[in-house]
Each structure stands twice: as C-alpha cells, then as structure tokens.
Amino acid sequence: MHTCSSRRRRTTRNDRARLLFVLLCAVFFLTGSGLAQIYLPPSPPEQPSDYGKVIIGSNSSTTGPRPVVFDHWLHRAKFTCRLCHVDIGFAMQANGTGITATTNRQGFHCGACHDGKRLIDKKTVFASCSDDTNSKDCNRCHSVGKKDVRKYTYAAFTKNLPKGLYGVDWRVAEGKGKIKPVDFLEGISIKKASIQTRPDFSIKAALPWVHPIIFSHERHAVWNGCELCHPEIFPTAPKETVRDSMFLNVDGHYCGACHGRVAFPLNNCNQCHPNGPAWARGR
Ligand code: HEC
Ligand code: HEC
Ligand code: HEC
Numbered sequence: 232m233h234t235c236s237s238r239r240r241r242t243t244r245n246d247r248a249r250l251l252f253v254l255l256c257a258v259f260f261l262t263g264s265g266l267a268q269i270y271l272p273p274s275p276p277e278q279p280s281d282y283g284k285v286i287i288g289s290n291s292s293t294t295g296p297r298p299v300v301f302d303h304w305l306h307r308a309k310f311t312c313r314l315c316h317v318d319i320g321f322a323m324q325a326n327g328t329g330i331t332a333t334t335n336r337q338g339f340h341c342g343a344c345h346d347g348k349r350l351i352d353k354k355t356v357f358a359s360c361s362d363d364t365n366s367k368d369c370n371r372c373h374s375v376g377k378k379d380v381r382k383y384t385y386a387a388f389t390k391n392l393p394k395g396l397y398g399v400d401w402r403v404a405e406g407k408g409k410i411k412p413v414d415f416l417e418g419i420s421i422k423k424a425s426i427q428t429r430p431d432f433s434i435k436a437a438l439p440w441v442h443p444i445i446f447s448h449e450r451h452a453v454w455n456g457c458e459l460c461h462p463e464i465f466p467t468a469p470k471e472t473v474r475d476s477m478f479l480n481v482d483g484h485y486c487g488a489c490h491g492r493v494a495f496p497l498n499n500c501n502q503c504h505p506n507g508p509a510w511a512r513g514r
C-alpha cells in the first residue's frame with residue numbers, strides 16, 4: 232500500500248485536495264483504522280498533453296519502425312469513446328488490442344480510419360501501415376524518439392478549447408458545442424435506435440461523512456453510450472449492488488477505468504464530490 236510520504240511533486244492546483252488527503256492519511260495512521268482503504272490518486276502527468284498518451288509498441292522491433300504514439304486529446308475531440316472502444320474494438324488497456332501492420336492494412340484498428348481514403352472533416356485521413364517505407368506518413372504515427380514529424384501539437388490544437396483544473400475541460404467543450412464527437416463510422420458502426428438514457432442517481436460513499444456522489448447517466452452516455460460501461464465496468468444490477476470505493480477507483484476499477492487515465496483525473500475531487508469542503512475544491 233502507498234503511504235502519504237511516498238507522494239511527490241504535484242500541481243499547485245491540487246494542493247488543497249492533497250492537504251485533505253494528507254489529513255486523512257494522518258487520521259488513519261493515528262487510529263490504525265480499518266477504513267484506511269483509500270490512498271492518494273497518483274498525480275496526472277505534469278503536461279496535460281501527455282495525459283491519455285498511449286505508446287503502442289509490442290509489435291515494433293528494434294530494426295523496424297519506431298513504436299507508435301496515440302493521443303487521446305486529438306482523437307477524442309473528433310470521436311466518442313464508444314465509437315473506438317466498442318465499434319472498432321480497441322481495448323481500454325495500452326497494448327491490449329494486438330494491433331499489427333496487417334490488421335491496420337485490412338481496415339481494422341487504426342486502419343478503420345487511417346486508410347488513405349476515408350473522409351473526415353472533409354479531409355482524407357492519411358493511411359497507416361503499407362509497403363511504402365519512404366512515406367512521410369509512417370513517422371506521423373511511428374514517432375517515438377522523433378522530432379517535428381507530426382502536424383498537430385497539443386498547444387495549437389487546444390488553443391480555442393475551454394480549459395479546466397487540468398488541461399482541456401472536455402465536459403464544457405462538448406456542452407458548448409466547441410467539439411462535436413462523432414459516434415458513427417460508415418461501414419463500421421451499425422445504425423441503432425437512439426438510446427434511452429437513465430435518470431441521474433446518487434452513489435452513497437462508504438464513509439458517512441462523505442456526501443453522496445451524483446452520477447449522470449445522461450452526461451456519460453454522450454461519450455460512452457451504454458456499452459462501454461455495461462456490463463464490463465458496471466454490471467446493470469440494481470444500483471448500489473456494486474461496491475465501488477475510492478480505493479478501487481484509484482486502482483483503475485469502476486470510475487477509475489476512465490477517470491485518472493483519459494477522462495478528468497481523480498485528483499479533481501470536487502468534480503465528483505461537489506459538496507465537499509470549499510478548500511478541497513481546487514479553487
Ligand atoms: C495511423 C498510424 C500508423 C501509420 C501512419 C503507420 N503505422 Fe505502422 N503500425 C501502427 C500501429 C498502431 C502498429 C502496431 C505497433 C506495435 O504494436 O508495436 C504498427 C505496426 C507496424 C509494423 C510492425 C510489424 C507488424 O506486423 O505489426 C510495421 C513494420 C509497420 N507498422 C510499418 C509501417 C509503415 C511502413 C508505415 C508507413 C507506410 C506505417 N507503418 C504507418 C500504426 C501506424
Ligand atoms: C480514435 C479512437 C479512440 C477514441 C475516440 C478513444 N480512444 Fe481510448 N484508446 C484508443 C486506443 C487505440 C487505445 C490503446 C489500445 C491499445 O494499445 O491496444 C486506447 C486506450 C484507452 C485507455 C487505456 C489507456 C492506458 O494508458 O492504458 C483508456 C482508459 C481509454 N482509452 C479510454 C477512453 C475514453 C474514456 C475515451 C473517450 C473520452 C476514449 N478512450 C476515446 C482509441 C480511442
Ligand atoms: C475513428 C477514426 C480514427 C481512428 C480509429 C484512428 N484515428 Fe488517428 N486520426 C484520425 C483523424 C481524423 C486524424 C486527423 C487527420 C488529419 O487531420 O490529417 C487523426 C490523426 C492522427 C495523428 C496525428 C498525426 C499528426 O501528424 O499530427 C496520429 C499520430 C494518429 N491519428 C494516430 C492514430 C493511431 C496510432 C491509431 C490507431 C491506434 C489511430 N490514429 C486511429 C482518425 C482516427
């Protein structure tokens with residue numbers, strides 16, 4: 232188990248949240264309480280541009296092309312999580328999909344879009360793996376250790392997007408229509424009846440002094456549909472049968488399957504615990 236002292240650098244904005252946790256840890260140490268099942272969420276990378284960056288390299292050799300960088304900030308501005316993680320079938324685990332040059336060429340995985348033919352935002356998406364090893368486009372993906380091979384930078388791309396406690400506030404960006412993530416890909420997705428959302432509900436915490444968390448099905452379905460959470464992350468059991476906890480969140484389960492990796496980080500306590508003390512709100 233992590234202890235308070237093992238934590239290091241963090242951004243100043245999360246200072247107050249950290250203080251809360253330090254205090255909590257202190258209480259748990261003093262009382263030796265069995266409630267010491269929460270520990271500090273790791274701080275997100277210092278640069279928001281590195282948040283949700285996935286290095287895909289399990290099939291790259293030392294002689295072939297370099298490992299691949301996949302950025303969520305670029306792709307999630309254009310597509311929903313559901314489109315990629317359900318329709319295209321990417322695992323929510325770095326290197327968990329088994330992407331190869333062959334699957335890409337066959338039109339799966341990255342090749343579902345990067346086939347040199349598909350039009351998105353009225354532009355042809357550059358092709359992924361082929362025999363043309365002289366193509367400049369190879370390095371746009373196989374970019375680990377290379378400089379100035381890419382067209383998009385985080386700073387320029389997110390310049391006009393609203394920022395939050397940490398990097399882009401995607402919730403606001405989508406809410407204000409600054410981005411319109413696409414949820415359907417011709418030839419890949421299946422047309423379906425529009426989904427019925429469920430009402431918002433509150434999740435009671437295990438500790439009596441922690442206010443219940445309000446969970447919005449409607450807001451989540453915008454990005455995740457239903458299938459990204461049910462049944463894998465949350466069984467569709469009557470609510471409160473799943474025993475989530477902050478400890479499990481921090482360990483990458485339940486809310487932590489997305490929050491802390493791609494959706495806003497767990498350090499932003501107040502976004503899930505809006506009724507917490509003012510000094511924990513990061514403002
Ligand atoms: C849209 C992104 C993208 C582009 C562009 C791209 N690749 Fe790939 N390529 C990948 C991914 C992802 C993998 C899997 C990497 C891994 O797991 O190591 C891969 C793997 C490979 C492999 C590893 C061997 C194998 O069978 O998987 C080779 C060789 C390869 N690509 C060649 C190329 C060449 C040559 C080009 C340029 C013509 C290219 N790629 C362009 C995404 C891309
Ligand atoms: C354009 C496609 C695409 C979109 C859109 C997308 N993802 Fe991903 N995601 C990927 C790929 C590719 C991987 C890496 C899979 C692999 O390496 O096998 C990944 C990995 C992940 C991981 C694991 C990261 C890690 O470091 O282990 C999480 C969590 C995740 N995605 C969540 C999300 C969420 C939440 C959204 C929506 C806000 C989203 N993704 C949108 C393609 C996408
Ligand atoms: C759902 C469609 C979709 C999928 C799937 C997808 N991409 Fe993309 N990707 C795009 C679009 C659209 C762009 C913007 C292309 C442009 O404007 O030239 C893009 C841009 C990129 C760029 C930026 C290149 C640059 O020069 O800055 C990289 C890198 C990239 N994708 C890698 C990947 C990798 C690796 C995968 C697979 C693991 C992948 N993408 C899967 C749609 C997709």
Ligand code: HEC
Nearest residue numbers: 426427428451452455456457460465467468470471472473
């Ligand atoms: C971000 C994850 C997430 C998404 C996306 C999501 N759910 Fe849920 N769902 C939950 C959680 C969390 C619970 C409560 C589980 C518990 O407390 O045991 C739940 C509970 C449920 C339940 C049982 C409780 C109830 O309200 O009757 C149903 C049914 C359900 N969801 C349907 C849906 C449908 C339909 C969609 C798509 C519109 C959807 N869910 C999308 C996370 C999600």
Ligand code: HEC
Nearest residue numbers: 401402444446450454455459485486488489494495502503
């Ligand atoms: C499948 C991925 C996923 C899971 C699991 C998930 N979320 Fe989210 N959540 C998102 C994404 C994506 C957003 C959009 C904002 C962002 O990316 O920062 C979001 C937004 C939110 C918001 C802001 C809502 C708004 O107003 O738009 C809250 C609050 C939140 N999540 C709480 C939770 C809680 C509590 C849980 C666990 C019960 C949970 N989330 C599980 C992906 C997820």
Ligand code: HEC
Nearest residue numbers: 436437438441444475476477478486490497498499500503
């Ligand atoms: C993505 C949403 C999310 C974020 C961000 C978040 N929490 Fe939680 N937290 C939850 C949920 C959901 C529960 C309720 C778990 C349950 O069912 O017991 C919870 C429960 C708790 C509990 C009660 C103990 C427990 O495990 O139930 C404490 C204490 C807590 N959170 C503190 C924090 C602090 C401090 C932060 C910021 C560092 C934080 N949380 C950030 C979702 C979140």
